[in-house]
Amino acid sequence: MNTDITPEQLTTKMRNSALGSLARREHSCYELRQKLLHKFSDPQRTEETIAWVSELGYLNDERFAGMFVRSSIGKGRGPERISRELQQKGVASTVIADALADNETDWVSLAEEILSRKFPHPVQDYKDKAKRMRFLQYRGFSMAHIGELM
Numbered sequence: 507m508n509t510d511i512t513p514e515q516l517t518t519k520m521r522n523s524a525l526g527s528l529a530r531r532e533h534s535c536y537e538l539r540q541k542l543l544h545k546f547s548d549p550q551r552t553e554e555t556i557a558w559v560s561e562l563g564y565l566n567d568e569r570f571a572g573m574f575v576r577s578s579i580g581k582g583r584g585p586e587r588i589s590r591e592l593q594q595k596g597v598a599s600t601v602i603a604d605a606l607a608d609n610e611t612d613w614v615s616l617a618e619e620i621l622s623r624k625f626p627h628p629v630q631d632y633k634d635k636a637k638r639m640r641f642l643q644y645r646g647f648s649m650a651h652i653g654e655l656m
Contacts, residue, residue: 536596587646
């Protein structure tokens with residue numbers, strides 16, 4: 507970081523960086539905080555910038571979680587994987603639960619669709635069934651969903 511920069515210029519640079527990141531895609535508060543800290547190494551101004559973009563309505567974990575859930579469902583991911591990835595992005599567990607509950611997805615039907623695309627032929631034997639079950643687990647479907655499907 508340049509030492510000839512004034513505090514006002516630094517604040518402006520941080521705000522512009524935050525707005526630029528948010529213009530490209532939604533971020534969780536945690537993600538944006540990490541980006542700003544990595545780029546500017548100024549915790550106090552980072553928190554001020556996070557508060558500023560939040561007040562403007564550009565940064566919202568609830569909106570981010572909802573968007574992430576919809577996007578992940580489109581990619582064929584199950585609720586457990588979605589939840590785990592949102593936790594890694596610093597989203598609160600209550601926000602995650604609300605985002606998953608607001609989405610009226612039939613997880614068993616989604617798992618069946620994903621499975622039929624990957625494995626178009628019928629189950630051959632126990633080894634094949636176990637392979638399909640592992641695949642669905644990796645995609646983030648619970649054993650309850652998998653059991654219902656199998």
